[in-house]
Amino acid sequence: MIQTTIEKITYQGWxxxxxxxxxxxxxxxxxxxxxxxxxxxxQGGRNLFHVYPDTAGQVSGEIWxxxxxxxxxxxxxxxxxxxxxxxCPIEVEEITNGLFLGQPVEPLSRVRxxxxxxxxxxxxxxxxVHRLKNQGVWPVEMAAWALSVMEQGGFAILPLPMRFHxxxxxxxxxxxxxxxTDLRDDRLLLGKDFVLMRQLEGRDPCKIxxxxxxxxxxxxxxxxxxxxxxxxxxxxxxPDFGSSVEAFTNTDMLELETLSxxxxxxxxxxxxxxxxxxxxxxxxxxxxEESVRAVVLPLVR
Numbered sequence: 001m002i003q004t005t006i007e008k009i010t011y012q013g014w015x016x017x018x019x020x021x022x023x024x025x026x027x028x029x030x031x032x033x034x035x036x037x038x039x040x041x042x043q044g045g046r047n048l049f050h051v052y053p054d055t056a057g058q059v060s061g062e063i064w065x066x067x068x069x070x071x072x073x074x075x076x077x078x079x080x081x082x083x084x085x086x087x088c089p090i091e092v093e094e095i096t097n098g099l100f101l102g103q104p105v106e107p108l109s110r111v112r113x114x115x116x117x118x119x120x121x122x123x124x125x126x127x128x129v130h131r132l133k134n135q136g137v138w139p140v141e142m143a144a145w146a147l148s149v150m151e152q153g154g155f156a157i158l159p160l161p162m163r164f165h166x167x168x169x170x171x172x173x174x175x176x177x178x179x180x181t182d183l184r185d186d187r188l189l190l191g192k193d194f195v196l197m198r199q200l201e202g203r204d205p206c207k208i209x210x211x212x213x214x215x216x217x218x219x220x221x222x223x224x225x226x227x228x229x230x231x232x233x234x235x236x237x238x239p240d241f242g243s244s245v246e247a248f249t250n251t252d253m254l255e256l257e258t259l260s261x262x263x264x265x266x267x268x269x270x271x272x273x274x275x276x277x278x279x280x281x282x283x284x285x286x287x288x289e290e291s292v293r294a295v296v297l298p299l300v301r
Contacts, residue, residue, distance in 0.1 A: 004097040004121050011038060013057015018092060018099055020117070025124045025279050027117065030069075031092045032059045035101035035115045038069035040126070040226070042281050048219070048226050050151045050253035061087055068149045068253070072113045072130045074142040074271075075239040075259055081109045097121060110136030126277040133270035143239045144260040144273030148228070149253050154221035155198035155287055156247040156256050157296060159214035160191075176209030176241045187249060191289040197247045198287055199254040206250075209243030216300050217245045219256050225283040227300055228258060229276040236261030 004022045011017040016031045021043060028039035039047045051068035058065065064083040073082055084106040091102040098118030105112045114131040134140050150156070161172045175195075177183070185206050189196040195210055213234070218227045230244075238244050238261050248255040260273040280299060285291050 004119060006094055006099070012051055012053075014038070014059075018094075020098055020119060022097075022119050022121050022123075024122075025119065025126070027119070027126060029092070029099055029101055029117065030090075031101075032089055033067065033087045034071075034090045035103050035113055036067060036069045036071050036086070037115075037117060037128075038067070040070070040277070040279070042124070042224065042279060045281075046151070046221075046224070048151055048221055048224060048279075050149045052252070059087055059089075061085075066149065070128070070146070070148045072115060072132070073145040073147060074109070074111060074113075074132050075145040075262075076143070081106075081111075084108055086113070098127075105135045109140065110134065111140065111142070124279045124281075126279075128275045128277065130273045130275070131270050132265065132273075134265040134267055137267055139264050139266050141262055141264045142271065143262045144271050145239075145257060146230075146259075146273060146275055147255050147257045148219070148226075149255055150199070150219045150226075151221055152199055152201060152253060154219055154254065155196055156249075156254055157218040157220065157292055158195040158197070158208075158210050158245050158247060159212055159216065160193055160195065160210060161213050162193075174211045174242050176243045176246070178205075178207040180205050181207055189287065189289070194289055194292055195247075196287060196289070196292070197249055197254065199249045201251050203249070203251055205248065207246065207248040209240050209246040211238065211242045212245040217247075217256060217258065218296060218300070219254065220283065220285045223282050223284065225280040225285065225296065225299070227278040227280070227296075228256060229278065229300075230258045230274065233261050238262065 093100040103113040112133045116129040246257040
């Protein structure tokens with residue numbers, strides 16, 4: 001029977017990182033900054049997360065750095081509270097088949113960010129529980145915002161809500177655009193059932209959000225497919241004009257982001273948002289709806 005192993009390693013300059021593996025897949029989390037997962041791959045394979053080489057291994061400092069990998073924020077985005085530092089040592093505890101990561105309380109927002117990351121011993125799946133705890137003295141309205149910085153050269157898949165019978169007269173889809181988004185951008189494919197966004201070097205930023213009730217989104221980096229599964233709350237008040245999934249890309253990477261509904265979190269309470277990552281190998285996929293429909297849908301359903 002396959003056993004999950006946990007070992008302490010140095011990774012891209014960060015000391016005291018934790019590598020968790022079940023023989024099929026592996027992830028690596030930092031302890032010197034975070035909470036952050038900086039590596040996710042098939043066992044011994046290519047990292048699906050992008051790590052910025054110029055800041056890899058750095059700690060402390062006076063400015064916020066993206067670093068790369070998977071992180072937790074709280075939405076809506078705001079210059080002061082969103083970009084509080086996450087470049088100091090964190091609490092790490094080994095749990096069953098994984099890790100607990102806990103950041104010190106943010107000094108301005110008084111929110112504590114935590115992750116519990118575990119993997120199935122015999123499956124290529126990782127379960128990530130994101131927690132935002134209000135440790136201040138007043139209620140805070142926020143949404144959990146889980147952001148994965150994906151490696152260059154792939155494309156994101158954002159499912160749209162299922163189409164209904166032609167007699168259904170009300171709209172059931174929304175598309176959120178940022179000021180720098182151009183719908184003529186050839187990195188975007190706006191289809192009948194999916195929005196696709198690909199990452200290309202040397203290009204300006206582009207971002208798009210959708211209300212996704214299909215409870216999954218994905219990133220394809222040949223030959224790997226990472227599927228993020230999450231819960232959708234019907235009637236939930238999602239941030240950014242009703243976006244439960246967002247994709248952002250620039251010359252360096254593509255971010256695949258899921259969000260919870262907005263919630264007023266009282267002092268001492270916490271907000272929980274879960275993702276399950278399924279990782280597939282040897283996947284052949286084209287940048288087209290037809291290919292996604294034929295290859296990806298049988299995997300996610």
